[in-house]
Each structure stands twice: as C-alpha cells, then as structure tokens.
Amino acid sequence: xxxxxxxxxxxxxxxxxxxxxxxxxxxxxxxxxxxxxxxxxxxxxxxxxxxxxxxxxxxxxxxxxxxxxxxxxxxxxxxxxxxxxxxxxxxxxxxxxxxxxxxxxxxxxxxxxxxxxxxxxxxxxxxxxxxxxxxxxxxxxxxxxxxxxxxxxxxxxxxxxxxxxxxxxxxxxxxxxxxxxxxxxxxxxxxxxxxxxxxxxxxxxxxxxxxxxxxxxxxxxxxxxxxxxxxxxxxxxxxxxxxxxxxxxxxxxxxxxxxxxxxxxxxxxxxxxxxxxxxxxxxxxxxxxxxxxxxxxxxxxxxxxxxxxxxxxxxxxxxxxxxxxxxxxx
Amino acid sequence: xxxxxxxxxxxxxxxxxxxxxxxxxxxxxxxxxxxxxxxxxxxxxxxxxxxxxxxxxxxxxxxxxxxxxxxxxxxxxxxxxxxxxxxxxxxxxxxxxxxxxxxxxxxxxxxxxxxxxxxxxxxxxxxxxxxxxxxxxxxxxxxxxxxxxxxxxxxxxxxxxxxxxxxxxxxxxxxxxxxxxxxxxxxxxxxxxxxxxxxxxxxxxxxxxxxxxxxxxxxxxxxxxxxxxxxxxxxxxxxxxxxxxxxxxxxxxxxxxxxxxxxxxxxxxxxxxxxxxxxxxxxxxxxxxxxxxxxxxxxxxxxxxxxxxxxxxxxxxxxxxxxxxxxxxx
Numbered sequence: 001x002x003x004x005x006x007x008x009x010x011x012x013x014x015x016x017x018x019x020x021x022x023x024x025x026x027x028x029x030x031x032x033x034x035x036x037x038x039x040x041x042x043x044x045x046x047x048x049x050x051x052x053x054x055x056x057x058x059x060x061x062x063x064x065x066x067x068x069x070x071x072x073x074x075x076x077x078x079x080x081x082x083x084x085x086x087x088x089x090x091x092x093x094x095x096x097x098x099x100x101x102x103x104x105x106x107x108x109x110x111x112x113x114x115x116x117x118x119x120x121x122x123x124x125x126x127x128x129x130x131x132x133x134x135x136x137x138x139x140x141x142x143x144x145x146x147x148x149x150x151x152x153x154x155x156x157x158x159x160x161x162x163x164x165x166x167x168x169x170x171x172x173x174x175x176x177x178x179x180x181x182x183x184x185x186x187x188x189x190x191x192x193x194x195x196x197x198x199x200x201x202x203x204x205x206x207x208x209x210x211x212x213x214x215x216x217x218x219x220x221x222x223x224x225x226x227x228x229x230x231x232x233x234x235x236x237x238x239x240x241x242x243x244x245x246x247x248x249x250x251x252x253x254x255x256x257x258x259x260x261x262x263x264x265x266x267x268x269x270x271x272x273x274x275x276x277x278x279x280x281x282x283x284x285x286x287x288x289x290x291x292x293x294x295x296x297x298x299x300x301x302x303x304x305x306x307x308x309x310x311x312x313x314x315x316x317x318x319x320x321x322x323x324x325x326x327x328x329x330x
Numbered sequence: 331x332x333x334x335x336x337x338x339x340x341x342x343x344x345x346x347x348x349x350x351x352x353x354x355x356x357x358x359x360x361x362x363x364x365x366x367x368x369x370x371x372x373x374x375x376x377x378x379x380x381x382x383x384x385x386x387x388x389x390x391x392x393x394x395x396x397x398x399x400x401x402x403x404x405x406x407x408x409x410x411x412x413x414x415x416x417x418x419x420x421x422x423x424x425x426x427x428x429x430x431x432x433x434x435x436x437x438x439x440x441x442x443x444x445x446x447x448x449x450x451x452x453x454x455x456x457x458x459x460x461x462x463x464x465x466x467x468x469x470x471x472x473x474x475x476x477x478x479x480x481x482x483x484x485x486x487x488x489x490x491x492x493x494x495x496x497x498x499x500x501x502x503x504x505x506x507x508x509x510x511x512x513x514x515x516x517x518x519x520x521x522x523x524x525x526x527x528x529x530x531x532x533x534x535x536x537x538x539x540x541x542x543x544x545x546x547x548x549x550x551x552x553x554x555x556x557x558x559x560x561x562x563x564x565x566x567x568x569x570x571x572x573x574x575x576x577x578x579x580x581x582x583x584x585x586x587x588x589x590x591x592x593x594x595x596x597x598x599x600x601x602x603x604x605x606x607x608x609x610x611x612x613x614x615x616x617x618x619x620x621x622x623x624x625x626x627x628x629x630x631x632x633x634x635x636x637x638x639x640x641x642x643x644x645x646x647x648x649x650x651x652x653x654x655x656x657x658x659x660x
Contacts, residue, residue: 005461015437027453051458093380110345111345118351123352124346125357125366128381140468
C-alpha cells in the first residue's frame, strides 16, 4: 500500500535523478510543472503533459456519462498546456476497455474527447487500444508556444495574484449531482455544467499574456489554495490572499445560501475548475480597470516572502492546505 | 463487449477523421504506423508513440517481475521509435497503483524502465501517478530523427525483405516459463531472456540505414508474418517469403527438437521480439555478404505485387495471417 501520492512521486523522482541519464540541455523542465518543456529552437518550445483517468478512481461509469469522461480527460490535458501559455497540438490516446462496455460506449468517450480537442485546436494523432478489467483512459498531449513558457517557479514578492472567472462551482455541481435533488438540478445548471464540462481558459490566456505579462501561471486543477501553493513552493515564496476579493458566481452564492454553507470554502478548495491563477507586476488597480466579461480577471492577493496567509476583513490567519491525494481518497 | 481490436480501432479512426479537425500540414503521419510523425523543420522530425500495459491483459504480477514489467513496457516504445529510424528522447509515464502493491514494488518497475531508457538514451521527463484497482502503466515516448522517417507504406515490388537477428525465441521462452520445467530453464536461458528482456535494435539500425537504404521498416512486435503484413497492407503490396531462409537461434532449434515442434512456426508467429523487418533495393547476395555478428541481417524473401506467399523448398502456398487481438485473447 502506498502511503501518499506526494511521497511516492518524490521518491520515484529521486530514483530517476540518481539512476537515469542526465537531462539534456534542451529539456528546460521535466516533472514538477504543468508540462515538461523542451526548447525546439530559439523561439519555439515543445510542451508535454499526460493524465490518466481510471474507473473508480477518477470517475464511475454510473454517475458520469461517457461523453463527459472523454471531455474532461481531454480538457484536463488542454488546460495544462494552456496554463504554460501554449496551444495544444497532438493528442495520443491509450484506452483499456472492459468487457462490459460496448463499442457505442467507447465511441461516446471519443465523441467527448474530440469535442474538447476541437475547441482547443488539437488533433488526435495516435494511440493504443487494449482490453482491460476496468476502464482506463490515458491522454498524452503535445503543445507548443512561441513565447517563454509560463512556469510555476518565477513568482516574485510583491506581485499581484490574479484568478480568471470564478471558482467553487465545480465542487458545488458535483454535490448537486450526488444529492439527486431535481429542484436544485434545474436551478443550478451552471454549477453542474462547470463540474461536467469545465473548459480551459485558452480563450483569454493570449490576452492575459499581452496585458499583464504574467510571471507565473497555473491552472486550478487541485483547488485555488492548493494550486497557489504549487506556485509558491516552486518560487520559494508565500502568499497573502484576501478572502472577500475572491470572485464567486451568483449561482454558487445562491446555492450556499440555501445550504447555509460558506461559498468561499468552495472557491478555495474546488478542483478541476480549469480557471487560471497567475502572478503579475501589474497593480490591482490596473487589473480592476481591465476587468470585463471578455477578460474576467480579478486580483485576489499578493505574493509575499513566506507564509500562507488568508485575510478576512483585515483579520489575518495562517492557512493549512490539504492537497488532493489519490491514495488517501477513500 | 468489443468484437475485435482492429474493428474498434478502425471505427474510432473513422470517427476522428469525420468529426475531428483536419490534420495540420506538418503532421506527416498519425495513426497507422509505429509512430506518429511531425515535421519539426526541413531536416528534423518528431516521433510519438504510446503503449499501455495493463495487469491481467499484458502481464500478471505472479509470473513477471516488476523490473521486467517496467523494462518491457519501456522497450516496446523504444522499439517503435527505433523502427522509424529515430532515437528516443523523452518518456512520460502514467502509472495506476493498486492497494496491494507497496512502494518497493513500484520502485522496481521504475528500475526496469530506467534500465531500458538508459540503454536507448531516453530520459523520463514527466508523468502522472494515481491509485487504481489494478496495475496500469502507460508510456508515451517522444523521439526524433534527422533523416526521413522509415514508414511502413513505401515498400516496392521486387525489393528484398530482410530481418535482423533471429525470431521465435520469445514465444519459446514464454512456453518454458509457463511449463516450470527446471531442466529446460537452465538449458534455454537465451530463450527466456529474449522473452523477459527483449532489446530494441537501436544498436544496428544506423548501420542498416547507411548500408541498405531501407524503403520501409517495422519492428517485430506482433510476429514476423503479422508485422510483414502491416508493411504490405500499408504499401499495397504482397510478399513471397522463403521459409528455410528465416534465421533461427541454436537454442530454438534445440528446444523444438526436444519438443518435436516446428521452429519456423515460432519464428513466424512469435511477438515482442523487437527485431526489425525492412525492405531494400539491395540484392540478397549483397545482404549475405554484409552479414556478420555485428550486423546480423538476413534476406528472407521479396516484395511482390500482391498475395502473401510462403515457399518451402520451392513449393509455394498462400498464407493466412492471424494478428494478435487483445479482445480475442481469452
């Protein structure tokens, strides 16, 4: 039995570093960011990301449609490429198919993957097909960028922390789906959609790069707090986050009102949102001035020398962050 | 339940072609060869391959050591890159880990993968780790070549068909391992080794390219007959294969003598050999003259306009080829 996801990843990386060949000069980043980065030429970078989706671990076939399994799996990879400032190009799909699924079901998974790929400009360029005892889907996505890749490790103290759109909806959407409350289903269609069909922010990242020259960037896949910590760990910095500045959707506020729960807890912890967190030297005032429906970017705090601080109406407290751990899920 | 591996792959590819975005010009080959090929620049090509290994389908943890699971999974991908004339560069590993395996076991899988990667010059540059109900290992390998990639679709009538080394040993090795005959275990260590630790022909492919200017190339992963058919299907050609010319190892001949079986059946059908089949305009005489322990290349037949023909001492017969099908395994 594996103790924790992070401990096994850390020890495997140690083994790779100790016993594998030394990394070539053109591999700028290996494990540890959203993508591996290699320098194709002076102004061209190749980006690689891979994600595995496994039945019972990442989804159950009773609660997720095959189209959504495919869509989310592809979009997760697309979001990784997007959050480095890249555009997705070629996807490679490995699928393990159990005997209890028929070819219509498999086609629906591909329908979802192709829909997500088409939105992003990626094409499916190869793969591997096998039988399996459970449904397994692995996507490896190659992308490129002609500007410097936006890494996690280059946030600087004093910089503004920004987030796109709103976060929290995906977690609420999942709750509604699991609760089978039909009334809420109808009322909170956007929350449900955000859980079932999150879309990467490829639509606005080029504008963000142009307007705000981000120094670091990450997509919200684990949760706002957890992913912001990834930036701070890699950059050896801290953060000070202003809770009341975190943008919330109207539906999330409404949902939390009904359930007497704190919408900010959803916004801070909800994963698979595929919104973008970035840091920038641009001041909060200028960020605010640029906010629009087309460019929904909100400043929510600043990078500090150390510590993870959350403030609420001027009252500061240190935060403990629990990242999602597959091996501690159950 | 899926009818057959080839039918589901064909129908999925049809869907991708019909509903996906059109392929960009720089993607020279997608599905259908050992690797997808994209043109990086005029004299530089990127190669992608991916292979999934799933417990109970590709291996069982009772009969295969974790080192060998990792080694074979990595070597299968390396062989795909090698058989396009490329050199492997970056590997991306996804692993799904069941609760009944501990971290030592997982480290042993990585030990095997790193060993195979080190032989070939590849580095592990990223991946994804998850829990799972069964052990799942997916490797996506990126490689490059600065010469034209050796595709399957360019064999021409009259050309010589060549194979490297000997084939058949892997199938015999597996039989010995499953039979638990200790006497044979000791006597046939090379057969067992070829099954457990097949090595790609990266060692001699550069020399083959230089000496024989191959027109098409494939690695023996499904079996000599089946993989030769892949070349012929893609090139819209036939073959005439001379059975007695197919090279056999001494141990295979000895093993088949003991078991009163036909060694050529092993040589024609054994998969995961990672020897190379290629076609060339060079004549059989010149191939023979170049044969050495360092460059073990044997001509075994020629490409024809159509039909798959096997000759034995001058007597010709048409052959039926059954490719390996994961969905019909049991």
